[in-house]
Amino acid sequence: MELLVQNLSKQFGDKAVLEDINFSMQSGEFITFVGSSGCGKSTLLRLIAGLDHPSGGRIHVDGSPVEGPGPDRGMVFQKYSLYPWLTAADNVAFGMRLQGMTSADVRNRTAYFLEVVGLQDAATKLPRELSGGMQQRVAIARALATNPSVLLLDEPFGALDLQIRETMQEFLLQLWQRTGLTVLLITHDVEEALVLAQRVHVLAPNPGRIIRSLEVTLNKSDLDQLRLSAEFLQLRRSLATSLRQLEPTIG
Numbered sequence: 001m002e003l004l005v006q007n008l009s010k011q012f013g014d015k016a017v018l019e020d021i022n023f024s025m026q027s028g029e030f031i032t033f034v035g036s037s038g039c040g041k042s043t044l045l046r047l048i049a050g051l052d053h054p055s056g057g058r059i060h061v062d063g064s065p066v067e068g069p070g071p072d073r074g075m076v077f078q079k080y081s082l083y084p085w086l087t088a089a090d091n092v093a094f095g096m097r098l099q100g101m102t103s104a105d106v107r108n109r110t111a112y113f114l115e116v117v118g119l120q121d122a123a124t125k126l127p128r129e130l131s132g133g134m135q136q137r138v139a140i141a142r143a144l145a146t147n148p149s150v151l152l153l154d155e156p157f158g159a160l161d162l163q164i165r166e167t168m169q170e171f172l173l174q175l176w177q178r179t180g181l182t183v184l185l186i187t188h189d190v191e192e193a194l195v196l197a198q199r200v201h202v203l204a205p206n207p208g209r210i211i212r213s214l215e216v217t218l219n220k221s222d223l224d225q226l227r228l229s230a231e232f233l234q235l236r237r238s239l240a241t242s243l244r245q246l247e248p249t250i251g
């Protein structure tokens with residue numbers, strides 16, 4: 001799989017929201033975009049998902065232009081990801097049924113992906129009976145079940161408390177290491193971007209553009225240790241400084 005984004009721009013009316021975005025990613029990579037609120041992160045992800053159309057530039061998946069949503073791109077949003085009237089299992093099954101999978105396949109894959117996210121015991125629960133973190137795990141299972149080439153995550157843990165957010169980051173990192181998923185995640189949280197990604201792109205606002213890209217080669221075998229390591233703290237400070245310099249000065 002290759003995702004290729006070239007000279008991508010997006011205008012809403014006369015407001016330029018994204019300008020000249022260029023990057024690519026390959027199978028098995030985990031990349032993040034980090035930027036402050038309103039810099040165009042969600043817009044970028046929606047364009048890649050095919051939920052909206054670019055004003056200029058190109059988005060290709062495996063050489064084919066993105067012209068709308070497709071099963072090759074699975075998406076998870078910050079909240080309200082699940083259908084509230086469906087059980088966890090039916091939520092996971094939903095996309096597969098739409099794709100026309102046989103009911104035996106749907107049943108087997110639902111059980112498998114609920115297990116992948118550690119929720120085999122929650123199959124018959126409704127979303128409101130699950131914690132926020134569990135709901136997002138169901139949403140990830142649903143996205144994975146349709147076998148996407150790339151998983152697009154829009155601040156998936158943004159609505160969760162800090163402690164649960166860290167548990168979910170660890171969960172996602174392990175899932176990625178175990179399964180070889182391809183993940184593109186957007187976040188406003190510098191620490192989250194660094195903990196998870198192999199490559200971080202920093203987005204500046206007005207118009208949204210990439211101002212910095214860095215490879216992250218930190219040892220992620222123990223995230224608690226990592227968060228305290230000098231190398232991590234130095235990178236985090238450096239990224240936070242990049243973002244802070246973009247804020248409008250007051251007074």
Ligand SMILES: Nc1ncnc2c1ncn2[C@@H]1O[C@H](COP(=O)(O)OP(=O)(O)OP(=O)(O)O)[C@@H](O)[C@H]1O
Nearest residue numbers: 012013017035036037038039040041042043044188
């Ligand atoms: N459909 C739309 N019509 C008009 N303007 C829009 C539309 N969608 C987004 N925008 C504007 O584009 C800019 C970027 O929005 P976007 O949601 O992509 O930012 P973001 O970085 O994801 O922010 P947040 O983290 O707050 O969600 C904002 O100024 C927003 O008001």
